Amino acid sequence: xxxxxxxxxxxxxxxxxxxxxxxxxxxxxxxxxxxxxxxxxxxxxxxxxxxxxxxxxxxxxxxxxxxxxxxxxxxxxxxxxxxxxxxxxxxxxxxxxxxxxxxxxxxxxxxxxxxxxxxxxxxxxxxxxxxxxxxxxxxxxxxxxxxxxxxxxxxxxxxxxxxxxxxxxxxxxxxxxxxxxxxxxxxxxxxxxxxxxxxxxxxxxxxxxxxxxxxxxxxxxxxxxxxxxxxxxxxxxxxxxxxxxxxxxxxxxxxxxxxxxxxxxxxxxxxxxxxxxxxxxxxxxxxxxxxxxxxxxxxxxxxxxxxxxxxxxxxx
Numbered sequence: 001x002x003x004x005x006x007x008x009x010x011x012x013x014x015x016x017x018x019x020x021x022x023x024x025x026x027x028x029x030x031x032x033x034x035x036x037x038x039x040x041x042x043x044x045x046x047x048x049x050x051x052x053x054x055x056x057x058x059x060x061x062x063x064x065x066x067x068x069x070x071x072x073x074x075x076x077x078x079x080x081x082x083x084x085x086x087x088x089x090x091x092x093x094x095x096x097x098x099x100x101x102x103x104x105x106x107x108x109x110x111x112x113x114x115x116x117x118x119x120x121x122x123x124x125x126x127x128x129x130x131x132x133x134x135x136x137x138x139x140x141x142x143x144x145x146x147x148x149x150x151x152x153x154x155x156x157x158x159x160x161x162x163x164x165x166x167x168x169x170x171x172x173x174x175x176x177x178x179x180x181x182x183x184x185x186x187x188x189x190x191x192x193x194x195x196x197x198x199x200x201x202x203x204x205x206x207x208x209x210x211x212x213x214x215x216x217x218x219x220x221x222x223x224x225x226x227x228x229x230x231x232x233x234x235x236x237x238x239x240x241x242x243x244x245x246x247x248x249x250x251x252x253x254x255x256x257x258x259x260x261x262x263x264x265x266x267x268x269x270x271x272x273x274x275x276x277x278x279x280x281x282x283x284x285x286x287x288x289x290x291x292x293x294x295x296x297x298x299x300x301x302x303x304x305x306x307x308x309x310x311x312x313x314x315x316x
Contacts (some may be wrong), residue, residue, distance in 0.1 A: 012117040013047040014176065015096035019080055020054040020104050025062045025071065028104040029223075030173075037113040046117040051059060051090060053083040057087035072263075076315035078173065079193035088187050091179045098131075099182060102171035105223040108246050115218050116176050123213065129163060130181035130210035133170040134218040143224060145170035145214055160216040168212045172198045174220045181210050195244035203252060235280040241289040247304040250297050263293040 018030045024127070025031050031052065038048050050069040056062060059073035074082065084101055091099045098120055102108075116132060123129045136143040146153040148167040156164060182188075185204045192200045205212065249261045266289045291300060 004007075005049075009045075010041075011045050011047045011122045012098070013096045014098045014100055014113065014117065014120070015049050015051060015087060015091040015094070015179075016100040016102060017051045017053055017083060018102045018104060019083045020052060020056060020060070021054050021077070024060050025052050025054075025065070029107045029221075030102040030104050033107045034102065034113070037108055037110050038068075040110050041113055041117070046113065047111060049094070049096065051087050053086060055079070055083065055101050073255075076312075078190070078312055078315055080197050081188040081190045081193045084172075084188045084197075085190070088182055090178060092183065098176050099179050100176045101172050101174075103209075103222060105172045107221040108174070109218075109220070112218065112220065115215070117192065119213065119215065120176070127180075128209070129178070129213050130205045130208075131175055131177040132213045133168070133176075134174045134215050135221050136171055136174055136219050136220055138222055138224045143222060144170060145212075148216075149222055156214055156216055163211045163213050167206055168214065169202050170198065170212075171222065172201070173222050177205075180207060181208070184208055184210075188314070190197075191305060192244060192248070193308060193312065195241045196248045199248055200252075202211060205277050233278075233281065235278075235284045238281055238284045239288070242284065243304055243307065246288060246292060247301060250301050250304075255297075258292075258297070262289065263290050265289050265292065 004043050016026075017035070018028060018033055020028060031050070034050060038050070041048065048068060050066075052062065052065075052069065052071045053074060054071065055074045055077045057077065062071040065071060073087065074086075084099075087099060087101075090096075100116070105284070112134075119132050123132075134146045142155060145156070147156055147164050148154075148169070153169060185208050188197060189204075190198050199255075202212070245261070247264075249258045253261070266285065295303070
């Protein structure tokens, strides 16, 4: 006969990581909204911890933090991949089954954690499901997720909930991952330290044979800076995006698709130049367009890997 203690199910365990950069924790919409969501939980059924991972040089004085919240200052700005890997290590060490990744500018509804916990409970036996992604919008403009249908990325029907057929792509913020699924792919790739980490992750998860549940009736707000303030795009920021995009296509796409990117790069970003009038952006665009035309694919990959490693070394 089982004792009453043996009848009590294990609570769903979620570690949420919020990556900060030049923002105090108290100013982060993600931290404020996640605290509100956590306060509405039945903590007998859900165990939640928040890791505030600060990539700001010198960090911040976080002040008095709520219970089950930990602040950690990065030794350098190594981007999202390093922060997520640190969170994955913490989740593994402290027995969290799920890892929620959030950008500092994301706002979740009060029902968010309760819904994610309920989904996680329902999916306990579905080990083929690696994680959940909500619908993400920026001031009403749809951002993600998308599903690949006949070679084109398309939005799923409104309020779609389930595991769709076809490849899924979404942004990092708001996704909740089974930690074992992340460990199975070796964690987050530090070479995609910031840009295209989401593209790499979704590709690797699905290549590993795992599937992704879309929760289309759970909506979160995310301020995508390049969408809301394209005029604030700097040459250095643009160079980082183009480097990662070019590398991702060189590593994982066919030669034909890579050539299509080369043609699209100039046209697409020339439109951006016309909108901003920034000659510095034009020079960056021309540099990477010329590199894709002149340099061999293997040479571009080697140069990119070297630049990323040098950048990470400078940040230490």
